[in-house]
Amino acid sequence: MSSNEIAPNSFLDDFAGLSTQLDVGLKLTSSLEKFAPVAKALTAIFDAAESVPVSLVGLSHDEQALSVTFSITLGTLDEIRNASPRAISAMNLMSQIIQRLSSCEPVLAALPARGSAEAEAAQAFLAMEPASIVGDARVLHLVG
Amino acid sequence: MNSDDEKSEDEFITTSTNRSGRKVPDIYVRGLHETEILNQAQPRSCDRIHWDTHEPLDIRQIIESLPDRNPSLVEVFTRQWSDGQHRIWVTAGSGEVAREEIRALCLEQGIDPINLRIERDVPFRDLDSIEPGLVGELIGSCVEWLYPRSFSVRQRVAIELDGVDHDDIKGMMYLFVHDLADRFDSQRTGRNGTLNFTAFAFGKLKTWPQDLARATYGRSLVEDRVALGRISESSQADGGLPMSIVDRADALGVSVTELRRREAAISQLAQVRRPDMISSGAFDEPFGSTTQIPADTDVSEEALTRSRDAAITKAIFDAVNDPSSASRKSQDPLALAATYLTFWEGLGRAEVARQLGVVPKTVSAALSRTLEKIDAESIEGGLVDPANGT
Numbered sequence: 001m002s003s004n005e006i007a008p009n010s011f012l013d014d015f016a017g018l019s020t021q022l023d024v025g026l027k028l029t030s031s032l033e034k035f036a037p038v039a040k041a042l043t044a045i046f047d048a049a050e051s052v053p054v055s056l057v058g059l060s061h062d063e064q065a066l067s068v069t070f071s072i073t074l075g076t077l078d079e080i081r082n083a084s085p086r087a088i089s090a091m092n093l094m095s096q097i098i099q100r101l102s103s104c105e106p107v108l109a110a111l112p113a114r115g116s117a118e119a120e121a122a123q124a125f126l127a128m129e130p131a132s133i134v135g136d137a138r139v140l141h142l143v144g
Numbered sequence: 145m146n147s148d149d150e151k152s153e154d155e156f157i158t159t160s161t162n163r164s165g166r167k168v169p170d171i172y173v174r175g176l177h178e179t180e181i182l183n184q185a186q187p188r189s190c191d192r193i194h195w196d197t198h199e200p201l202d203i204r205q206i207i208e209s210l211p212d213r214n215p216s217l218v219e220v221f222t223r224q225w226s227d228g229q230h231r232i233w234v235t236a237g238s239g240e241v242a243r244e245e246i247r248a249l250c251l252e253q254g255i256d257p258i259n260l261r262i263e264r265d266v267p268f269r270d271l272d273s274i275e276p277g278l279v280g281e282l283i284g285s286c287v288e289w290l291y292p293r294s295f296s297v298r299q300r301v302a303i304e305l306d307g308v309d310h311d312d313i314k315g316m317m318y319l320f321v322h323d324l325a326d327r328f329d330s331q332r333t334g335r336n337g338t339l340n341f342t343a344f345a346f347g348k349l350k351t352w353p354q355d356l357a358r359a360t361y362g363r364s365l366v367e368d369r370v371a372l373g374r375i376s377e378s379s380q381a382d383g384g385l386p387m388s389i390v391d392r393a394d395a396l397g398v399s400v401t402e403l404r405r406r407e408a409a410i411s412q413l414a415q416v417r418r419p420d421m422i423s424s425g426a427f428d429e430p431f432g433s434t435t436q437i438p439a440d441t442d443v444s445e446e447a448l449t450r451s452r453d454a455a456i457t458k459a460i461f462d463a464v465n466d467p468s469s470a471s472r473k474s475q476d477p478l479a480l481a482a483t484y485l486t487f488w489e490g491l492g493r494a495e496v497a498r499q500l501g502v503v504p505k506t507v508s509a510a511l512s513r514t515l516e517k518i519d520a521e522s523i524e525g526g527l528v529d530p531a532n533g534t
Contacts, residue, residue, distance in 0.1 A: 022481050022500075025488070029450055077501045080477045087477035091465045098461050105454035110488045 021076045026094055027058065027069040027109035028101060035066050038104055045100065049093040051086060057111055058118035059125055069109055069118065168343040169289070173281045178341050181278045182269065187329055190221070190268040191239025193246060194231045195260040203230050206249050210234075213245050221270050223326055226319035227359060233268045267329045283321045286342050290349060291317060300353035303493075303508065320352055321345050463517035473513060478502075482510035 030038045046054055058069030072094055074080055075087035098106045112118040171178040203222050210217045210232075220242070221233040234242040239262040250257040271279045291298075291314055298313045308316070328344050464480045473479070478500070485496045486507075493511075497504040 022485075024480070024484050074477055074481060080481050080500065081502065083475060083477050088475050091461075091475060091477055091480060092467070095461050095465050098458050102454070102458070105450045106457060107450060107453040108457045108460065108484060108488055110490075 022074045022080060023071040023111060024074050024090075024094070025057065025069050025109040025111040026072055026097060026106055027067055028097070028104035028106050029065055029067040030104045031065050032061075034103075038101060041101060042097070045093065045096050049089055049096075052090045052093045054093075056122050056126060058109075058116075059121035060118050069112060069122070071111055168340060168346060170340050171282055171285045171289075171342060173278055173285060176278070178282060181274060181282055182328065182341070184274040184278075185269045185271055187267050187269045188219075189236040189265055190233040191236055191242065192231060192233050192263040192266050192268070193239060193243050193260065194229050194263070195246070195250075196229050196258040197250065197255050198258070199255050201230060201250065201253070201255055203232070205253075206246060207232065209249055210242065210245055213249070214241055217242055217245065221268065221272075223271065225323045227323075233266075236265050239264055267327050269326050269328065271326055279325065282341065283318060283325060286321050286345055287314065287318050289342050290321070290346060293346075294349055297349055297352060301356060304353045304357040316356075317349075320349075324348055459518045460514060463514050476510070476513060478506075479510040479514045482507045483514045486511060 028038070028042075046052075053073040055071045056068060057071040058067070060067045072090055074090045075084060078084070079087045094106075112122070173181060207220050207222055210220045217234055217238055219235050222231060223233075225231060232242065232246065243260055243262055247257050247260055294317075298310065298317075301313055301316065302308055302310055324345055325341075328341055329339075460480070460483055464476045464483070466474045468474075481500055482496055485491045485499055486493070491499065493504050493507050497507045500507070
């Protein structure tokens with residue numbers, strides 16, 4: 001992250017007094033042809049941990065591989081400090097991804113800066129009309 | 145120190161701050177008292193000239209040339225300190241003359257002397273003239289006494305200088321005492337008699353961490369960081385909300401713009417320093433460039449970096465999230481949060497503490513819990529060769 005970009009987590013103290021939380025970035029990289037089963041596995045893992053807020057915040061690709069970055073909410077500051085069940089669930093969710101999708105080399109990652117190419121690509125993907133693009137086609141549509 | 149020291153160690157004194165304490169023992173080496181050793185080189189008052197060069201410099205050649213070039217420079221000494229700078233001591237009052245001669249001699253060799261400075265009227269003892277081996281053993285004995293009695297100082301050195309391991313500190317302490325040794329004035333007396341060598345080094349040890357950090361990262365940057373850390377900690381100690389940037393700027397007596405500039409400099413320093421703490425060489429560039437892959441980057445070429453980052457990520461999760469363990473901190477979201485904000489958001493310890501609403505000491509403890517459990521071999525073992533996928 002360059003020094004003039006705003007760290008996405010920097011809002012933590014800017015709104016002291018409101019409910020503050022920490023989001024952790026997790027990035028996975030897969031070849032294009034293997035991404036569909038990866039997406040299915042991810043969906044299953046996310047479905048099993050419905051209480052943990054997850055959002056797609058970054059997308060990047062080249063001709064062979066696709067990287068996706070998820071923002072996973074670890075919890076509010078109190079939940080983190082007290083190791084609450086919700087924070088533990090978030091950690092377990094991340095551990096599941098790391099263990100079950102090790103072929104995608106999950107890595108902790110800084111959340112993409114707002115306005116970065118990665119973040120813009122994720123926003124564009126999320127704004128797509130879901131009905132018009134289904135399954136593998138949605139991924140292929142994204143990467144052209 | 146030998147058995148004679150046991151007696152002196154039990155000797156109680158009243159310190160300069162009117163506290164009751166034990167007298168720091170004198171050192172004996174090969175049956176010789178420290179004063180007998182040090183008196184082999186009489187202390188003198190000197191001007192010390194020190195400077196740096198980009199290229200290697202034969203300082204012995206300069207030492208030999210100085211008396212020929214200027215007859216007033218009769219007594220000239222040199223001694224290597226651990227910082228690698230060149231140092232020459234001349235009789236007090238001759239510093240200016242010597243500095244100009246040194247500058248000319250360097251330039252004649254085609255070497256640019258950088259930051260030639262004089263420290264005037266400093267005590268100096270030519271330790272090279274003492275019987276070989278004695279000074280080394282004297283310093284070694286001193287360190288053996290200091291080391292177990294300086295836990296908090298050692299902790300601060302490890303915290304101030306990222307990349308410094310606890311195992312490195314004893315060797316660093318030896319170099320610290322070695323650098324001090326030529327300045328020790330064995331004739332100096334206090335309320336409890338003559339100051340001995342270990343007491344002298346013990347006194348200097350208090351400011352060692354700050355001195356090291358200043359020498360490593362630059363004086364102004366470290367002082368800014370210390371001041372900002374103090375303000376942050378005092379705010380948290382008062383139980384108040386985190387201070388706004390305006391309050392922090394007021395407390396430091398600078399403008400908000402200036403504070404932002406200083407905080408950015410400190411943050412950049414942290415980004416450069418932190419990565420090496422987890423895996424030496426794991427990141428070739430400051431954070432960000434390795435963790436973000438913009439859309440126009442060749443993702444495949446990042447494969448090796450990704451494998452390494454993935455191994456580190458797995459090792460961190462193994463360290464902070466082990467549901468199978470019955471230990472109290474087996475699932476430790478605070479440790480994950482502190483690790484993430486430190487290494488992936490590039491925040492310093494005080495800033496992480498502020499973000500998480502805890503004191504800096506809690507952040508240090510959380511980071512230590514993670515780093516202590518990380519298995520370096522598992523990181524190396526987890527690397528995947530992108531060429532064959534194994």
